[in-house]
Amino acid sequence: MSKDKSLEAFKEAQELIPGGVNSPVRAFASVGGSPVFVSEGEGGYLKDIDGNKYVDFVQSWGPLIFGHRDESIESAVIEAVKHGLSFGAPTLAETELAKLVISMFDSIDKVRFVSSGTEAVMSAIRLARGFTGRDDIVKFTGCYHGHSDSLLVQAGSGAATFGNPSSPGVPADFTKHTLLAQYNNIESVKKCFADSSDIACVIIEPIAGNMGLVPADKVFLKELRDLCDANGALLIFDEVMSGFRASINGAESITGTKPDIVTLGKVIGGGMPVGAFGARREIMAKLSPEGPVYQAGTLSGNPVAMAAGFAALSKLKKNAPVLDVLNKRAVRLVEGMKTEAAKFGITMQIDTRGSMFGFFFNENEIKNFEDACTCDASFFAKFHQGMLNEGFYFACSLFEAGFISTATTDEMVEECIKASAKVFKEIA
Ligand SMILES: Cc1ncc(COP(=O)(O)O)c(C=O)c1O
Numbered sequence: 315m316s317k318d319k320s321l322e323a324f325k326e327a328q329e330l331i332p333g334g335v336n337s338p339v340r341a342f343a344s345v346g347g348s349p350v351f352v353s354e355g356e357g358g359y360l361k362d363i364d365g366n367k368y369v370d371f372v373q374s375w376g377p378l379i380f381g382h383r384d385e386s387i388e389s390a391v392i393e394a395v396k397h398g399l400s401f402g403a404p405t406l407a408e409t410e411l412a413k414l415v416i417s418m419f420d421s422i423d424k425v426r427f428v429s430s431g432t433e434a435v436m437s438a439i440r441l442a443r444g445f446t447g448r449d450d451i452v453k454f455t456g457c458y459h460g461h462s463d464s465l466l467v468q469a470g471s472g473a474a475t476f477g478n479p480s481s482p483g484v485p486a487d488f489t490k491h492t493l494l495a496q497y498n499n500i501e502s503v504k505k506c507f508a509d510s511s512d513i514a515c516v517i518i519e520p521i522a523g524n525m526g527l528v529p530a531d532k533v534f535l536k537e538l539r540d541l542c543d544a545n546g547a548l549l550i551f552d553e554v555m556s557g558f559r560a561s562i563n564g565a566e567s568i569t570g571t572k573p574d575i576v577t578l579g580k581v582i583g584g585g586m587p588v589g590a591f592g593a594r595r596e597i598m599a600k601l602s603p604e605g606p607v608y609q610a611g612t613l614s615g616n617p618v619a620m621a622a623g624f625a626a627l628s629k630l631k632k633n634a635p636v637l638d639v640l641n642k643r644a645v646r647l648v649e650g651m652k653t654e655a656a657k658f659g660i661t662m663q664i665d666t667r668g669s670m671f672g673f674f675f676n677e678n679e680i681k682n683f684e685d686a687c688t689c690d691a692s693f694f695a696k697f698h699q700g701m702l703n704e705g706f707y708f709a710c711s712l713f714e715a716g717f718i719s720t721a722t723t724d725e726m727v728e729e730c731i732k733a734s735a736k737v738f739k740e741i742a
């Protein structure tokens with residue numbers, strides 16, 4: 315498989331764009347080699363500028379639950395474009411998407427749209443602080459909530475990949491209100507509450523996808539809810555990644571724990587830049603212009619993005635059982651690879667939630683970021699390179715989740731398992 319054109323393109327991009335990429339995880343830095351430059355996507359496949367074709371398990375880092383170029387999303391976007399790209403004024407499309415989101419999440423009475431997951435979480439934190447009149451927040455090591463200053467502390471995803479989970483450039487003053495706890499460890503959260511009586515909220519990825527896939531235990535989430543209630547703090551579920559992927563009704567529907575605020579992104583925009591945060595009426599009433607907590611955006615509620623999001627979510631709502639089909643494929647994929655790995659003495663830890671999947675090359679169960687960091691990154695890198703050369707595009711970091719779309723067929727999954735056997739044989 316030649317990747318000469320991608321190599322050339324990366325060289326040129328590096329001269330013009332820091333690291334050659336516009337979001338660090340894309341740079342392939344932790345898996346070696348060079349990123350492939352994409353020319354187009356089609357269903358479950360990505361094509362690169364050298365003419366190679368890959369089964370895509372990244373899907374733009376989650377948004378494309380119907381695969382590339384889904385017909386209904388594509389035509390909704392084309393139709394919306396014909397009426398204008400942006401107005402900066404209310405449109406019916408925003409109300410329609412709001413109705414749909416509210417109908418899918420029990421804990422959301424009102425929702426505000428923004429343009430990214432980062433914005434959604436940053437605004438949700440401000441709202442929680444405004445609502446409670448408190449300053450401190452609790453976040454978990456290895457959870458990633460976008461790149462806003464106070465959340466870039468011991469963060470997962472690209473921050474972990476590049477060994478800078480807490481970024482230079484963020485003044486200590488900005489993070490002194492961010493308290494850290496360990497995922498799936500309630501004692502560490504109790505300690506935060508013992509240390510501070512000023513905690514506005516606890517924010518968590520209820521199904522973490524930014525330290526690899528590590529779901530929170532049901533009991534842990536319930537205890538977290540109880541601790542927040544006992545201490546007058548809000549519980550925020552960051553479902554930018556897991557929202558509509560693990561369940562169409564949110565993590566609350568599969569874990570039994572209800573958050574106070576939910577943040578959304580990725581699938582909600584059908585591939586266009588959309589984020590959102592929602593909560594019960596009383597909390598959302600604090601938001602400007604109803605309340606005093608300021609939040610705004612020139613392109614928020616963009617009509618083309620709203621049309622894409624509406625097409626994606628309405629299709630998902632109509633075909634809700636599709637997530638079970640995707641989960642079966644996800645389970646088959648990781649179980650199949652685990653079986654092949656075992657034949658070469660390689661132990662894998664695997665998990666899935668809906669259309670999300672994850673795997674670690676590790677002897678021990680992974681319950682938190684500290685466990686994930688014990689994985690052999692160089693072995694993952696060899697696996698990644700091997701699979702890429704076989705035509706399978708996995709996330710280029712062990713601190714990421716994988717995704718199945720409706721365009722990822724059973725055949726693609728079986729081919730992938732077969733290819734993994736070949737790669738394990740080479741790298742064992
Ligand atoms: C859980 C979670 N929260 C927030 C974000 C930030 O979203 P965005 O990259 O759209 O700013 C991401 C992904 O990047 C995410 O996975």
Ligand SMILES: N[C@H](C=O)CCC(=O)O
Pocket residue numbers: 337338339340375458471472523524555714
């Ligand atoms: N893990 C990140 C989001 O979920 C990956 C996307 C990015 O940071 O570019």
